[in-house]
Amino acid sequence: MTIKRYELKNLQTNDILTLDAHEGSIGPDVIDISGLYAKEGAFTFDPGFVATASCESKITFIDGEKGVLMYRGYPVGQLAEHSNFLEVAALLLYGELPTRSQLDAFTHSIMHHTMINETLLRFFNGFHYDAHPMAMVSGVVGSMSAFYHDSTDISNPEHREIFAHRIIAKIPTVAAAAYKHSIGQPFIYPRNDLDYCGNLLNMFFAVPCDDYEIDPIAAEALDLLFILHADHEQNCSTSTVRLAGSSGANPYAAIAAGVSALWGPAHGGANEAVLRMLETIGTTADIPRFIKKAKDKDDPFRLMGFGHRVYKNYDPRATIIRKMCHKVLERIGDNDNPLFELALKLEEMALNDDYFVEKKLYPNVDFYSGIIYEALGIPKSMFTVMFAIARTVGWVAHWQEMIADPGGRIGRPRQLYTGPTERDYVAVDQRV
Numbered sequence: 001m002t003i004k005r006y007e008l009k010n011l012q013t014n015d016i017l018t019l020d021a022h023e024g025s026i027g028p029d030v031i032d033i034s035g036l037y038a039k040e041g042a043f044t045f046d047p048g049f050v051a052t053a054s055c056e057s058k059i060t061f062i063d064g065e066k067g068v069l070m071y072r073g074y075p076v077g078q079l080a081e082h083s084n085f086l087e088v089a090a091l092l093l094y095g096e097l098p099t100r101s102q103l104d105a106f107t108h109s110i111m112h113h114t115m116i117n118e119t120l121l122r123f124f125n126g127f128h129y130d131a132h133p134m135a136m137v138s139g140v141v142g143s144m145s146a147f148y149h150d151s152t153d154i155s156n157p158e159h160r161e162i163f164a165h166r167i168i169a170k171i172p173t174v175a176a177a178a179y180k181h182s183i184g185q186p187f188i189y190p191r192n193d194l195d196y197c198g199n200l201l202n203m204f205f206a207v208p209c210d211d212y213e214i215d216p217i218a219a220e221a222l223d224l225l226f227i228l229h230a231d232h233e234q235n236c237s238t239s240t241v242r243l244a245g246s247s248g249a250n251p252y253a254a255i256a257a258g259v260s261a262l263w264g265p266a267h268g269g270a271n272e273a274v275l276r277m278l279e280t281i282g283t284t285a286d287i288p289r290f291i292k293k294a295k296d297k298d299d300p301f302r303l304m305g306f307g308h309r310v311y312k313n314y315d316p317r318a319t320i321i322r323k324m325c326h327k328v329l330e331r332i333g334d335n336d337n338p339l340f341e342l343a344l345k346l347e348e349m350a351l352n353d354d355y356f357v358e359k360k361l362y363p364n365v366d367f368y369s370g371i372i373y374e375a376l377g378i379p380k381s382m383f384t385v386m387f388a389i390a391r392t393v394g395w396v397a398h399w400q401e402m403i404a405d406p407g408g409r410i411g412r413p414r415q416l417y418t419g420p421t422e423r424d425y426v427a428v429d430q431r432v
């Protein structure tokens, strides 16, 4: 990284502090403030980390102004058109597009590690039938650390790779078990002869008493959605995985922390919230009332699936997903799907409203994905679980990058303290 320098002037003392800045291969410079407290006795303040780079990474690049998303330098649109999810997973994990033999070996490894320990399956019986699947998935993934604590020496690159393959292979099985438990159906074991998305569909929708035929369009739609959801730089859940992993915690526990962070409606939970919002809006005639609510500062209602911390242009993933929406709905003969029609109209009206235009609030990855999931027969409560399946690849890639960094340190932010200054203890019978 080349070094630039910035000067910071203390206007009270006229002292000038010179700060090094680093230039990435693309994207904004970063000003290195790591020595600021030692030199100036001051912290920087950036709630929500709007302008703070927490790490150096070579995995994913986003240009929010231009609506650019690249995995290891490959534009996500090209990967969506030409690649498949496991090839993208190998790219994100290893940094290069795999050769044919590397891809075959990676795919074989993943598809032959899809079973979970039978004891782990029994964990699901401990959940009430209507437990939210994200609660089940985060709980069971965290419990995997109890099964693999003996083969997770995170300083050992081989152990780290075994972990990576295991969790990417098994997360669909955990997701399917959560789904089957929630609908009271028997668990369907994974099959090594199917591909990643076909196997997931089979575990979701097959039943012991009947044949199940995998719809290739459904498998194609899932594969595309997984490619688009695989990674996204230092988002909330990925930063959570990095922070949890930075303490040296068991990697399954770090991934479970990521699942929990993803669940929030401001993050991965938005896809479920979008469908519930569309159902609440109900008809196009009611759209103006809800756009008004979204603009009202006194109303907590927000247009779910709109806005993004980084994209101040169209989320490139939303554009691709909207096209896939048409294809899936056409395929299942649901061309005039009322929710899709409503979503298209809502998008059109919002993008013609000054509030959304001025605040650069465009549809994001979550706006259309739920419509596809619902069209595939996946219930709303499972939408964020689908996001977690895909994002597990990104979480693992970032965890590996962090753990392998020789200069890596435990993450420990500071604060601006505005609480009480020192005061003495008062006995309980002296208090008023």
Ligand code: SDX
Pocket (backbone or CB within 6 Å): 048, 231, 232, 234, 235, 236, 265, 266, 267, 268, 270, 294, 295, 301, 302, 303, 304, 305, 306, 307, 308, 309, 310, 359, 361, 364, 365, 366
């Ligand atoms: C994901 O980080 C990632 O990369 C995430 C993700 C990934 O792949 O990992 O891309 C996946 O999480 C996508 C985002 C899904 N969430 C939603 O769709 C929920 C609705 N969106 C908002 O909650 C919001 O836009 C966020 C959380 C996405 C972004 O929040 P920010 O960056 O903190 O922005 P903000 O809340 O400060 O909003 C800026 C302004 C505010 O108005 P002012 O106070 O400046 O007057 O825009 C307004 C907000 O009120 N605003 C919205 C809005 N989103 C922002 N107003 C109405 N509806 C919205 N959806």
